[in-house]
Every structure is written in structure tokens, then in C-alpha cells.
Amino acid sequence: MAMRQDASTGQLVDDGRAAPKTGGQLVDGKPVMHLKIYSPFRVYFDETAFSISAENATGPFDILPRHHKFLSLLNPCELRVVSPSGEKRIRISGGLMHVQSDKVKVFLDV
Amino acid sequence: MRRAQDIAAEEKSMRTILTLTGAFEGLSSMRIAQIKNQVLESRDFFADLWQMYSQLRVDQLFNYGREKEQKVINKDLFIGITAEGGFSGDIDQRLIDLMLKGYDPAKQDIIIIGHHGAVQLSQRGVAFIKYFRLPTVDKNINVTPLVQHIQEYKTTSVFYQSYTSLMVQDIKKVDLHSAVQAAGTLVNEGDDIITEINYIFEPSSYAVIAHLERIMLQISLSQMILESKLAQHASRYRAMSSAQQLALDTSSGLRLEYNRVRRAVGDQRLKEVTGGMKVVRSHQL
Numbered sequence: 351m352a353m354r355q356d357a358s359t360g361q362l363v364d365d366g367r368a369a370p371k372t373g374g375q376l377v378d379g380k381p382v383m384h385l386k387i388y389s390p391f392r393v394y395f396d397e398t399a400f401s402i403s404a405e406n407a408t409g410p411f412d413i414l415p416r417h418h419k420f421l422s423l424l425n426p427c428e429l430r431v432v433s434p435s436g437e438k439r440i441r442i443s444g445g446l447m448h449v450q451s452d453k454v455k456v457f458l459d460v
Numbered sequence: 461m462r463r464a465q466d467i468a469a470e471e472k473s474m475r476t477i478l479t480l481t482g483a484f485e486g487l488s489s490m491r492i493a494q495i496k497n498q499v500l501e502s503r504d505f506f507a508d509l510w511q512m513y514s515q516l517r518v519d520q521l522f523n524y525g526r527e528k529e530q531k532v533i534n535k536d537l538f539i540g541i542t543a544e545g546g547f548s549g550d551i552d553q554r555l556i557d558l559m560l561k562g563y564d565p566a567k568q569d570i571i572i573i574g575h576h577g578a579v580q581l582s583q584r585g586v587a588f589i590k591y592f593r594l595p596t597v598d599k600n601i602n603v604t605p606l607v608q609h610i611q612e613y614k615t616t617s618v619f620y621q622s623y624t625s626l627m628v629q630d631i632k633k634v635d636l637h638s639a640v641q642a643a644g645t646l647v648n649e650g651d652d653i654i655t656e657i658n659y660i661f662e663p664s665s666y667a668v669i670a671h672l673e674r675i676m677l678q679i680s681l682s683q684m685i686l687e688s689k690l691a692q693h694a695s696r697y698r699a700m701s702s703a704q705q706l707a708l709d710t711s712s713g714l715r716l717e718y719n720r721v722r723r724a725v726g727d728q729r730l731k732e733v734t735g736g737m738k739v740v741r742s743h744q745l
Contacts, residue, residue, distance in 0.1 A: 388504075388505055389505065390501075390502040390505045390506065390599070390600065391498075391501050391502055391505075391599050391600070406662050406663065407662065407663035407667075408662055408663060418660055419652075419654075419658055419659045419660065420659065420660045420662070421654065421659055421660070421661050421662075421668055422660075422661070422662040422663075422668070423662070423663065423667065423668055423671055446668075446671070446672075446675075448512055450652065455508060455512075457505070457508070457509055459600060460509065460675045460678075
């Protein structure tokens, strides 16, 4: 059930509608995940994506939706993001990737 | 009695001080707004990073991001963050006073950030092992050289200036280990705990955790430096406001004195003229 905030009391109440699914979403029939790539003072990407490719100490790798929970240091490389709006490449000097239930966060400049 | 033109000259110099303090006050106010803006801009990023760190179950293992076999100096490291220049009121002096209260050269080493603090230590004959300039930038402050020193020591205490409000600034001493550890234990309810059982770590859990510890140290230090800069600008603003008020009061006092002296000179001349006239009249009669 979805919750909404009551304007008079400010409390969360059940609005009787089905809650939107946060995982397993499809776009063009393909599963997507939410991806955010950012540094302290700039957001490079904050949308749904089909995949992200990067490189760590063990080599190049891809992250797709429904990936296992994952925490990795990133090597200097070019991130390749495939999203419904197209492909995007971002060159990075290193970072940290955190994958957690169809949510991927890439922290840069750390 | 002072001469009117001397008083006028002094009042003019007081007006110059008034203009200068006004300019410094304006600059400080602008820098406070800029730094606050930086803090707001990066807030989400750092909050997410702290959140992730807090989910890691590493509190008991905190090791300042050192390598496994790294040897440490069996001393405490004191880091003092002070202003680069003067005009900051007494805030740096208070910080140095607090730092030297429990200082014992056999047990502690000092690293000082900011030229003003280095001068204050030298004046008191206290030696420090390293001096760093206070970073001029507010974004992406490079604290890596500082972290390297921290990792060489058993424990580290940071003395910094904290910003409460425009009129209130405080001096704080924090144990870096406790500060990072405390922030790392603030897990929100419902958050996943990150362990080796439910997560894949690459290249290894130890490498990721050591890297995260270094990052968290860097972030903590950067935030302390930024907060110190904010407090220094606020203290400068306060000092300049007081100086401006004092200059304004002095200027008003001088203006009054100037008018009084001019009137007294006028009265004296009038007295001389009337006295002269009386003498002339008495001779005519």
C-alpha cells in the first residue's frame, strides 16, 4: 500500500493505492536500475539506466539490474552508461561503486 | 587645549578606519555566504557517503586506513587549524591556549595549519613538526599529506574553530578516531548492514574498508577545515563590526571635540575683540 502525508496532521496515512515497485522496473521491455554518478560538487548522471561498465583492480566489469550487492574501488577508467536516453561515457580518475537493490551509486573524487 | 586642525586630522584618519573596517566586514560576510553555499552543495554527497560508511560493520576495526603491517609512532598527534592572517579577533589565541594546556613534548607532536597559529607557537617557543598553509580553496581540499602524518601516529586530536552563529564561535577539540567512529555508528533504522556475508567486495574487504577509512578521515578533516574557515570569517566579521563601532564612536567624539574647540576659539576671539573695544572706548571717554 502507498502512503501519503496528511496535510492537517502531517502524519503518514495509507492512501489505499498499490505502492509503485522500486525494483524490477522495465523500460522498453528491458530491466532498469537507478544510477547516480556524482562528486561532492557535481552530479554527472542521475537517471534510470540499463547498464554501467567500469574497471576495478580485477579488470573491466558490467553492472546490470538485479546485480548482487557489491562494493568496489574503481580504477581510473571511462565509465560507460547505457540508459533509455542513450549512451554516455564519463572519464574518471577513480572512485567507489555501491550496488544495492537496483540502486547504483558511483562516488567520484574520493 | 588641542588645536582644531589636529582634531580634524585625527577625525579624518578615523573615517578611513571606518571605511576599511566596513570593507573587511563586507568581505567576511561575503565569504561566510560562499562557504555556507559550498557546504550546502556537497551535503547530499557527503551524507550518502557517511550513510554507506555507517552501514559497514567496521567500527571495532578502525585503523586510520593504515596498511596491515604499518608501524606507528607511540605519541599523540595534535593538529591545530588556525587562520592564515590576522584580523580574526582572539579566536586563534584561544585555540593555541587550549592546545598547549595539556601539551607535553615527550608525549605529543604538533602539526599546525595556518600561518597565524605558527607565529603564535613560535612566539611562545613551542616547536611543531610541520606547518601547512590554510587552503585557500573551499572545494576539494587536499588533505592527503595530513592523512599520511595521521597514519604514522597512534592517535590524533584536532583543535579547530567551530561556527555556531555569526556572533558565536567556539574552540573544539576532537579525537579523530572517536569522531569518525561515532559518525560511522549512526545507522538509520531499516538500513542494510554491509558485511562480507551479504556483499561482494572488490578488490577485497580490507582494501575497501581501508580506503573508506582514509576517505572518511579526509572528509572529517576537510569539514573541520571548512568549519574553521567559516568560524574565522565570522570572528573577523565580529572583530570588524566592533572596530567599526569603536571608530564610529571615536569619530563622533572627535567631531564634538572639534566643534567645541572651534567654538572656544571663536569665543576667545570675540572676548578679545570686545575687550579691545572696551579699552578703545575708555580711551575715547
